[in-house]
Amino acid sequence: MKTKTFLLVLFIAGWGFSASSQTIKVPIKxxxxxxxxxxxxxxxxxxxxKGFDKIEKGIGGLFKKKKKKHSQSEAKTETPPAQAAGQQxxxxxxxxxxxxxxxxxxxKWAKYDFVPGxxxxxxxxxxxxxxxxEFPSRWDLxxxxxxxxxxxxxxxxxxxxxxxxxxxxLKNSREDYLPDVFTLEMxxxxxxxxxxxxxxxxxxxxxxxQRHDGGSSVDLIIMPHSLEFLxxxxxxxxxxxxGWTVERTGSWRHIAIAYTKxxxxxxxxxxxxxxxxxxxVNPKGITIQSQNDNIFIKNIRIAKGGVxxxxxxxxxxxxxxxxxxxxxxxxTLKPESMGPINKIYKLMVKYPDLKFSVEGxxxxxxxxxxxxxxxxxxxKAVMNKLMAMGIPADRLKSAGWGESKPLDTNATPEGRxxxxxxxxxxx
Numbered sequence: 001m002k003t004k005t006f007l008l009v010l011f012i013a014g015w016g017f018s019a020s021s022q023t024i025k026v027p028i029k030x031x032x033x034x035x036x037x038x039x040x041x042x043x044x045x046x047x048x049x050k051g052f053d054k055i056e057k058g059i060g061g062l063f064k065k066k067k068k069k070h071s072q073s074e075a076k077t078e079t080p081p082a083q084a085a086g087q088q089x090x091x092x093x094x095x096x097x098x099x100x101x102x103x104x105x106x107x108k109w110a111k112y113d114f115v116p117g118x119x120x121x122x123x124x125x126x127x128x129x130x131x132x133x134e135f136p137s138r139w140d141l142x143x144x145x146x147x148x149x150x151x152x153x154x155x156x157x158x159x160x161x162x163x164x165x166x167x168x169x170l171k172n173s174r175e176d177y178l179p180d181v182f183t184l185e186m187x188x189x190x191x192x193x194x195x196x197x198x199x200x201x202x203x204x205x206x207x208x209x210q211r212h213d214g215g216s217s218v219d220l221i222i223m224p225h226s227l228e229f230l231x232x233x234x235x236x237x238x239x240x241x242x243g244w245t246v247e248r249t250g251s252w253r254h255i256a257i258a259y260t261k262x263x264x265x266x267x268x269x270x271x272x273x274x275x276x277x278x279x280x281v282n283p284k285g286i287t288i289q290s291q292n293d294n295i296f297i298k299n300i301r302i303a304k305g306g307v308x309x310x311x312x313x314x315x316x317x318x319x320x321x322x323x324x325x326x327x328x329x330x331x332t333l334k335p336e337s338m339g340p341i342n343k344i345y346k347l348m349v350k351y352p353d354l355k356f357s358v359e360g361x362x363x364x365x366x367x368x369x370x371x372x373x374x375x376x377x378x379x380k381a382v383m384n385k386l387m388a389m390g391i392p393a394d395r396l397k398s399a400g401w402g403e404s405k406p407l408d409t410n411a412t413p414e415g416r417x418x419x420x421x422x423x424x425x426x427x
Contacts, residue, residue, distance in 0.1 A: 111271045114256045114339040116323030117183040117305025122168050123413040124300045126155040138413070140169045142208040142287065149296065151189065154328075156298045159290035162197060165207055167287050168302070173209040176284035179304045184257040184286065185336070186301070190224040190247040191294035198245040198292050199223045202257065206285030214281045219289075220266050220274070222255055227266050227273040234273040254336050259283055270335045301417065309347050313354070313426055319344070320407070322421040324382060329366075331377035333385060341382065344424060345389050356424040358383040360400040361407075363416035368403060376400025382422055397427070 124138040130148045135141065136157050144164025149156055157166070170177055190198060205216030221228040224247040225239035235244065242248075256267040259279075266274035286302065303322075312319050324341065325334040333341075348354050360375035360382075379398040387393055409415035 110342075112267065112339055112342070113272065114183070114258055114265070114267050114336070115305070115343055116185065116256075116301070116321075116340070117181070117303025118320060118322065119304040120301060120322065120414045120417040121177070121179075121182075121304055122170070122300070122302040123417040124157075124168075125298060125413070126157060127413060128155060130155050136166070138169055139166045140173070140208060141166055144290075146290075151296055151298075154298060156189070156296040157300075159200075159293055159295050159297075161293050162291055163289065164293075165287055165289045167206045167208050167285065173206055173285065176282070178204075178259070178283045178285060178302070181260050181305055182283075183259070183303050183305055184301070185299065185303075186255055186288075186297050187299045188222060188253045188255055189296040189298075190251065190253065191292075192247055192250045193292065193294060194243075194246050195292060196245050198247060198295075200291060200295055200297075201287075201289040202255075203287040203289065204281060204283035204285075205287065207287040210285050213284050215283050215285070216287065218279075218281050220257065222253070222268075224251075224253070227255075227268055229264065229266060229274045229276060232274050232276060236268050236273065237271060254334075256336065270338065309343055310351070313347075317426050319424040320421055321424065322418060324422045326378055326381075329374065331374065331381040333381060341385055341389075345386060345391065348386070348391050348395065355395045355427050356397075357427050358386075358396060358398045359423045359425055360398075361405060361419060361421050361423065362403050363419040364403045364406070364410040365416065372400060372402035372404075374400075375402045379422065 122138075124136065126136055126138065126148055130137060132148055132150055132155075134148050135146065136148055139146070139157070142165035144162070145160040146164050146166055147158055147160060149158040167173065184202070188200060200222050201219040202222065203216055203219045205213040205218070207216050210216060218230070223244045225242050226233060226235040226244045235242075254267075254269050258265045258267075262278050264274065264276040264279045265272055288297065309319050321340045321344075323339065324337045326332055326337075327334065344356070348356070358379045360377075360379035362371040362375050364371075376399070379400050383396045383398040386396060403410075403419070406415075406419045407421070408418040410419060
């Protein structure tokens with residue numbers, strides 16, 4: 001191609017030079033030659049033109065392909081295949097997107113921190129020897145009517161009329177018999193009912209003997225699925241839509257109150273529902289009121305408490321705990337026992353050098369041999385629970401002493417309650 005082009009250029013140049021320098025007529029032979037050369041040149045031009053056309057077309061096609069690819073790339077950026085197919089494209093991971101995406105928070109909530117007082121100052125089961133149909137001997141009446149009855153083989157206090165008020169029967173009832181740190185516990189039975197009166201109240205004062213005390217007008221309202229105190233109210237988890245005073249079947253509730261120098265907490269079963277940081281009145285006594293005649297109570301206990309576990313270990317070398325409860329004549333832990341057990345667990349986690357001998361004790365009711373066997377089984381149950389929670393086995397051991405090591409007299413309900421205990425002895 002280069003050779004043909006070079007010759008063509010020379011030929012054209014020569015032809016142009018001849019044409020410009022000669023004005024005479026060209027002979028026929030020469031004219032024929034010129035025509036032949038012209039045709040040849042035209043053919044060459046056509047070949048060259050075709051060649052250039054192909055080159056131009058090829059170059060143009062190359063640019064077109066690049067442009068087409070670029071257009072396709074832009075199309076992909078503007079409309080991802082997932083969106084073109086009707087699917088939702090995944091958002092680009094950016095700090096802004098991450099901040100906008102919802103995150104599930106890690107929530108930790110100690111919903112049950114109740115620990116019973118260590119020294120029982122009032123206890124009523126009621127006792128097994130209470131006569132059915134009589135007024136409960138450990139109580140006094142302010143208004144209404146209440147008697148001893150039996151439910152599932154256990155004695156209970158039955159409220160036989162609405163608006164019945166009872167108060168503990170104590171010699172010093174006119175005085176402030178509640179310490180600065182105390183706990184109150186009881187089991188409450190709510191019968192099947194849809195009545196708005198299906199509730200009871202616990203007043204922080206003795207309405208019969210302390211009539212002018214401000215605490216007599218402050219009360220914890222107890223309903224089948226909720227608690228209310230002053231301006232605080234809360235339902236038991238999972239029962240928010242049941243209705244506060246609705247009881248569909250009839251069941252027991254374990255109610256607990258903890259008062260610590262102005263701080264008031266109230267619990268239902270295994271959950272804290274009321275938490276008031278500063279109570280303006282000073283609780284001096286207790287009044288229990290039933291607004292319904294189908295409510296029963298049992299296992300009422302008022303106890304003094306407040307010394308921290310670790311301080312007890314340092315001063316006494318052991319922790320005496322009568323708040324760990326079991327089913328009657330069994331080693332099965334009750335749900336409310338988890339308050340003290342959780343405290344012991346946290347103490348042992350915080351102080352990894354602590355080792356405890358878990359030791360069970362009973363009162364003198366029943367056969368001594370049976371009490372010994374029961375105390376060992378209960379101590380072992382508590383030890384096993386702590387190990388199941390993660391405490392190493394080499395930091396725990398268990399023992400049972402039955403009724404052989406009483407702390408108090410077995411002649412009174414309060415004394416027997418103090419003797420029924422679990423001790424954590426440091427070793």
